[in-house]
Amino acid sequence: MGLKKGITYPPLFVGLLLLLTSLILAYFSMYSTFTKEKFEGTLEPGESLLGQASSIVQIVDGNLTLFSEDAKVTVSWGRKYESLELKNNSVTLTNITDFPRVITDSQVTYTLEISGYSCPYSWISLIAFVTMITGSMLSLLGFASYLQGEIEKVKKEKKKDTTGGDDV
16 A cells, blocks of 8 residues: 555546646736726716726726816725816826726716736636646545555455465
């Protein structure tokens, strides 16, 4: 009942191989890149959450420029809050660290420039999770099957020793 013999038992070997594969997939799914994105558009009266179509998951820095002929605008992000009154002018808010929520009473033109980290391969983590569950189950079932086979071999040897042999 050696370690080498146990690890090479096919179901146990495949289960351990799947667990190793899931670790490698999980590592690659955590790859992140630093990117910059720019969003432009016009906001209608009401509440809007800007930048949600972005692939960025963690914003490092951002600038929001707002322009309107006559509007009262409230911008909030993170724990910060700005109340602005725009009358034929533009205002730029800097150091934005979260996707801004804008509430306005009139039409406002905006430009949002954000830079931050995106994880383009995060979808691989789902495959890694399923592979991990499958590998765990296969390893446990393979180990139980291997041990059961070894126990049966030991029982056969004991039975053979007790029934056959020279009497002294």
